[in-house]
Amino acid sequence: xxxxxxxxxxxxxxxxxxxxxxxxxxxxxxxxxxxxxxxxxxxxxxxxxxxxxxxxxxxxxxxxxxxxxxxxxxxxxxxxxxxxxxxxxxxxxxxxxxxxxxxxxxxxxxxxxxxxxxxxxxxxxxxxxxxxxxxxxxxxxxxxxxxxxxxxxxxxxxxxxxxxxxxxxxxxxxxxxxxxxxxxxxxxxxxxxxxxxxxxxxxxxxxxxxxxxxxxxxxxxxxxxxxxxxxxxxxxxxxxxxxxxxxxxxxxxxxxxxxxxxxxxxxxxxxxxxxxxxxxxxxxxxxxxxxxxxxxxxxxxxxxxxxxxxxxxxxxxxxxxxxxxxxxxxxxxxxxxxxxx
Ligand code: HEM
Numbered sequence: 024x025x026x027x028x029x030x031x032x033x034x035x036x037x038x039x040x041x042x043x044x045x046x047x048x049x050x051x052x053x054x055x056x057x058x059x060x061x062x063x064x065x066x067x068x069x070x071x072x073x074x075x076x077x078x079x080x081x082x083x084x085x086x087x088x089x090x091x092x093x094x095x096x097x098x099x100x101x102x103x104x105x106x107x108x109x110x111x112x113x114x115x116x117x118x119x120x121x122x123x124x125x126x127x128x129x130x131x132x133x134x135x136x137x138x139x140x141x142x143x144x145x146x147x148x149x150x151x152x153x154x155x156x157x158x159x160x161x162x163x164x165x166x167x168x169x170x171x172x173x174x175x176x177x178x179x180x181x182x183x184x185x186x187x188x189x190x191x192x193x194x195x196x197x198x199x200x201x202x203x204x205x206x207x208x209x210x211x212x213x214x215x216x217x218x219x220x221x222x223x224x225x226x227x228x229x230x231x232x233x234x235x236x237x238x239x240x241x242x243x244x245x246x247x248x249x250x251x252x253x254x255x256x257x258x259x260x261x262x263x264x265x266x267x268x269x270x271x272x273x274x275x276x277x278x279x280x281x282x283x284x285x286x287x288x289x290x291x292x293x294x295x296x297x298x299x300x301x302x303x304x305x306x307x308x309x310x311x312x313x314x315x316x317x318x319x320x321x322x323x324x325x326x327x328x329x330x331x332x333x334x335x336x337x338x339x340x341x342x343x344x345x346x347x348x349x350x351x352x353x354x355x356x357x358x359x360x361x362x363x364x
Contacts, residue, residue: 060252063108065099066090073101081347084235084264087111091265097249107239107258111265113272113296119248120261120303126246128304131239131258145308146238160308209322211315218291220322222284228299228317230279233350235264237301263298272296328360 066074077100078086090098091111100107110116119127129149136147145156214221240259245252253259268276273283273296286292300307307313332341336357345351 061250063097063099063251063253064094065101066094068101071104073103073105075101075103078102083347084232084262087236087260087262088265088268091262096265097251105258107260108253109260109262111262113266113269113298115249116261116263116266116298117295117302119259120240120301120305123246123248124303126242126244126248127240127259127261129241129243130305131241133239149243157308164308164312209319209326211318213322214318215291217322218285218289219281220325221291221318222281224317224321225284225294225297226279226281227321229267229273229283229297230277231345231351232264232267232299233345233352234299234301235262235351237261237263238305240305261301263301266296266298269296324360327363329363331359331361333357333359 066077068074069076077090087100087109088111090100091109096110096112096115098109098111100109110119130147130153132147132149140147143152143156145153145160148156237260240261242253242255242257242259244255247253266272270276272294274280275283284292284294284297300310300313332338341356342354344354346354
């Protein structure tokens with residue numbers, strides 16, 4: 024009987040010891056894991072709503088940009104229950120999208136959109152289908168004449184239609200034609216001789232920042248990035264606002280300054296942090312076409328018209344605050360176009 028009791032108490036002690044041992048083991052392995060898998064920091068989320076209360080719904084990109092100043096260039100926010108890793112600043116966004124293009128190159132698939140597109144198309148697709156469609160789109164755009172004569176003619180036609188619309192309002196002639204362009208038709212090849220116009224267009228794109236959070240990416244595999252562990256399938260926002268307005272890259276990040284793109288002799292200079300079309304394997308497919316359109320529309324319109332606020336409104340009174348939709352758009356407002364010819 025006594026022997027049984029001794030055995031019984033021995034078993035209890037052994038069991039207790041084993042449990043304590045396992046607990047200690049679990050604790051240490053967990054803390055080592057946490058150490059190894061340090062996740063990007065971020066504001067403390069609330070259950071269900073996450074960090075939604077931290078975000079300005081009208082300007083989420085601005086709030087995220089401000090949060091990056093507090094939590095660093097790689098940080099986590101919860102949009103409701105959804106975890107998002109935000110990448111901020113030119114160097115970090117470039118390191119992720121260009122140097123780690125494969126790991127950060129998948130698109131977040133939004134269920135309703137994938138349902139509609141059946142995962143075909145380019146924007147909301149991944150894998151082989153995306154690769155094929157992207158290649159096809161780029162080839163087709165090239166065949167269609169992206170950057171060549173055919174599309175140039177089409178864009179010029181469109182621009183003339185737009186000018187006819189202005190003409191209907193019998194706009195007033197007020198200023199002379201730009202001395203750089205003169206009276207003849209502007210062509211794409213004129214861009215290199217119009218460094219100031221080119222710099223102004225770039226500066227508008229930089230400051231206007233029309234796709235402020237790019238499009239959502241996801242990680243295609245686990246990755247340790249700048250010392251932080253990011254799990255495969257995590258949604259990633261490359262915060263283009265923080266690139267286009269990066270204080271370490273631009274002399275006057277928040278004010279309009281075409282000199283950002285001009286050297287001391289007035290020649291156009293490219294800037295690495297000019298990334299409105301994003302970068303890496305998911306960068307905008309339509310960049311060349313969009314750049315050509317912007318140049319032709321802008322220079323032809325300015326060649327023919329001088330734009331002013333409507334009578335009774337000063338330039339300072341114009342509300343240029345953009346409205347947030349899929350992209351940042353100008354809010355509707357009235358302008359006067361005064362014919363210059
Ligand atoms: C000023 C005009 C434009 C801007 C600022 C712009 C900007 C962007 C940005 C920031 C992205 C996301 C890239 C990323 O996920 O990292 C994108 C993707 C894309 N853009 Fe544009 N875009 C413009 C015009 C166009 C045009 C004219 C086209 C079509 C001809 C186009 C087609 C696309 C496509 C298909 C994608 C998805 C690429 C992919 O997921 O592989 N874009 N664009």
